[in-house]
Amino acid sequence: MNILLFNVDELSSMGQIQITDPRRQTHLAKVIRPVIGDTLRVGQVNGAIGLGKVIAHSEHETQLEITLNQDGPTPLALKLLLAVPRPKMMRRILQTCATLGVSEITLLNSAKVEKSYWQTPFLQPLSIYENLLLGLEQAGTTQLPLVHKAKLFKPYVEDNLNQWAADSRRLVAHPRSAHPCPNANKKATTLAIGPEGGFTDYEVDKLAEQGFIPFSLGPRIMRVETTIPVAISRLCAL
Template structure:
């Protein structure tokens, strides 16, 4: 935890923040162990960052006086179109996306996505937010990626994708007859990454009809949880 995040609703009119939930309070009590008078780095989710003065701290709760003085790091001009990964990967990928600064994520169905994946607890709205917050805490910033779900591939690609990816460079990770991955772009981008085993030829064709260009990350076959940060890092020169 490189920043202590809180929602706007948690902050009192006088700027005080009372922490007593088990996850954050446990980290404060067992890892940070602040004394009264110390200052902690804090941030309001989707808002500014700053510092908080520790007014009181016990093993059960912590009272802080918050002062927000700095704008948070802006998210990347990058949207991720991601075929729903295996549940064990979902948590790590969401955290990675938030850490790296992805602005929006659409979780997409695909022929190689098992139906059971859509039933995983990791796709519950609050669980998604919880994992994104963990990623933000690692990065030390506050902007939550917007997450959408598209359980039907064809209707989303044909009817909604053009608007969602409008005014961006559109790329799909698909190594067959593909160009090398572009690097260090500053332009808005939409990145599509398929499931384990990749998008089907039909799915790639449908994406290409919407303006997507295929690219390759090299001769090695990567897991989705590896391909996502590698592609983001190359595209955005992180």
């Protein structure tokens, strides 16, 4: 935990917060081990960053006096169109996306996505939120990515994707018959990444109809959880 995050409704009219929930309080008590008078780096979810002065601390509760004095890092101008990954990788991928500063994610169905993937508890709103929060804590930032779900590939791509991608450059990671990876820049980008084994040819063609250009990250085939940080680091000026 490189920053202690809190929601706006936790902040009292006196500018103080009380940490009592098990996850944050256990980390404070067993890892950080603050003493009264210490200052911790804090941030308001989707808000500013500052310092929290410890004014009370025990094994079960920590009270901080909050001063917010700077904006959090701005998210990347990057939207991620992501075929729903294997459930056991969902948590790590969401955390990685938040850590790297992805601004929005649309979780998309694909022919190679098993129907059972959509039933995983890791796709429940609370689980998504908690894992994004862990990614923000790692990065020391505050801006939560927006997450959307598209359970039908063809209707979403034909009817919604163009508006969602807006005026961004549109790229799909696809190792076959693809262009070399573009250079990193700060242009608004919508990046599509398929499931294990990649999008089908039909799906790549449908994405191409919406202006998505296939590109390759090299001769090695990577897992989705590896492709995401590699592609983002290659495409975006972090």
